[in-house]
Amino acid sequence: MRCKLKLTRAEQKALRPQQIIDAAFEEFARNGFAATRVEDIAARIGVTKGTVYVYFATKEDLFAAVVMQVSQPFAEMIPYIEAVEGTYQERLKKVIRLFYDKLMVDRRARELIRFMISEAPRFPDLVDRHDDEFMAPIATRIKSLIDQGVAAGEFRDGPASWFAEIICAPALMMTFTRVLFDNRRPLDEAKFVEAHIDIMMNGLAAN
Template sequence: MKTTPPPTRARRKADRPGELLEAALDTFVAKGFSAARMEDIAARAGVSKGTIYLYYPSKEAIFEALVRRDIIPRVEAAEAMLAASGAAPELQLRHLLEFMGKATADPRVAAVPKLVLAEAGNFPEMARFYRREVVGRGLALIEGILRRGMESGAFRPLDTRATARLFVAPIILSALWQTSFAPIEDAPEPPGPMLALHLDLFLGALRAEGASR
């Protein structure tokens, strides 16, 4: 049954960064960024405070590494998925929403935007990084789909920037809700139905008048 090799020194070293990131994410989720103490993170990872600094030079660096490991690859996956797909724009939006919905269903992913929004004021560098690498690329992706849809006549001609933001709004809000209110809620609502409804209404509203379904 014991499939994991004994944690030799070398093995642990290789795993440390990942373990620390896990611990940090859990701690950030539980307490928020500022309130998460390096000591908490260390304790959760089962190491001492000093050890963290062997791998990451600061708390902000941990957060950035977290975004790089957990969020950006998802953005890239979405980019790749859509680049490879010859699907119709409408279908692409469906896929994208499904993809984002699944991703944000993981509380550890959903927590990230909250952390950024909450701490943007205190850590502008962090905000800038996220704005550029995640928000920027995500919005560009959606605007691309919208533009193609409009050019092909499938979608009504609209302001792509505003429309792209409208597309993501419920997804983001659902993520924020999940990490902020759900924990204090008596009967937290699953985000699925809302997102499904969003897709229906949004696509319906987007479709060009004469276009067939």
């Protein structure tokens, strides 16, 4: 109980990297990599610049750590997709809703997307790694789900089955309206999700 008030030095030390990553996420999200100052990251958690360098050798390393950290929501998607049950239609609907859950509920997931797009030329390895570990496996599983739906006679055997990206694209689209306009130009998100599911289900439906 007292641990909230006074941590031992060892506890402090164990917490620091996470604190720094959290603070860095906020600053990178606000300013982008280049325009973020290490000092501002430090100030957010009440330490000084030097402390950041105790845990991370360079600003780039810290950025990479932030990206790995905020990839977590995507990692969680994989077992979820593997575990969905019901008809294939139901399963696909759940997967689509999962995207919105991750992207709209968890700001970290949204900003990760933005990091990827913004900093792609500076961090190509990071982009590839993120694709290898998260996006590609997710796409594979969705495609496999569609293929099974086709085999089960629920979906028609069209070219759409080859591209999970198409099925999920509208979720990304909504992500950008948030990222671009913050809340300046609101969208009826519930309706948007239903429309998305509606058109994809109709588009995929057999006969």
